[in-house]
Amino acid sequence: xxxxxxxxxxxxxxxxxxxxxxxxxxxxxxxxxxxxxxxxxxxxxxxxxxxxxxxxxxxxxxxxxxxxxxxxxxxxxxxxxxxxxxxxxxxxxxxxxxxxxxxxxxxxxxxxxxxxxxxxxxxxxxxxxxxxxxxxxxxxxxxxxxxxxxxxxxxxxxxxxxxxxxxxxxxxxxxxxxxxxxxxxxxxxxxxxxxxxxxxxxxxx
Numbered sequence: 001x002x003x004x005x006x007x008x009x010x011x012x013x014x015x016x017x018x019x020x021x022x023x024x025x026x027x028x029x030x031x032x033x034x035x036x037x038x039x040x041x042x043x044x045x046x047x048x049x050x051x052x053x054x055x056x057x058x059x060x061x062x063x064x065x066x067x068x069x070x071x072x073x074x075x076x077x078x079x080x081x082x083x084x085x086x087x088x089x090x091x092x093x094x095x096x097x098x099x100x101x102x103x104x105x106x107x108x109x110x111x112x113x114x115x116x117x118x119x120x121x122x123x124x125x126x127x128x129x130x131x132x133x134x135x136x137x138x139x140x141x142x143x144x145x146x147x148x149x150x151x152x153x154x155x156x157x158x159x160x161x162x163x164x165x166x167x168x169x170x171x172x173x174x175x176x177x178x179x180x181x182x183x184x185x186x187x188x189x190x191x192x193x194x195x196x197x198x199x200x201x202x203x204x205x
């Protein structure tokens with residue numbers, strides 16, 4: 001673990017894996033809830049956690065690097081179920097990478113409970129972990145210029161759902177009608193770090 005002071009009141013903590021970043025994020029949120037840590041924002045990423053609005057970042061840098069962090073995050077947050085039609089144009093490609101039929105690929109994906117590790121790329125886009133490393137798939141060699149909102153996609157070991165139409169190079173395996181980002185909703189994002197997610201297969205009427 002490495003902690004870097006950023007500006008006057010922020011701290012960037014680097015760890016060696018996504019699992020460690022999730023564990024650190026959960027631990028820091030617990031400390032803030034207990035009143036031990038006063039911080040404005042705790043922002044996880046793939047292998048870092050940013051603490052913004054910290055009164056004494058240098059002190060916390062020393063404390064966090066000396067402390068032994070938990071090996072795994074505590075029980076995750078609420079469960080969100082997303083209805084999905086497994087009709088994506090890359091479902092066959094993903095099944096081929098996995099060495100299974102399309103039906104079995106759907107069963108594997110829908111049978112996995114995911115956790116939002118962090119958010120980024122676009123408002124409401126969560127990077128979901130849960131699939132074992134053996135199911136990692138490469139990005140498309142040629143990104144699409146437009147991916148529709150609600151597209152359920154895979155890249156590396158992550159699953160994500162495009163909250164709005166945008167370019168993208170992930171493998172598209174399905175579609176959901178769930179609204180991932182709505183500025184009129186509180187909170188605006190349906191998926192936040194720590195949220196558990198399950199994809200529920202549905203058929204077109």
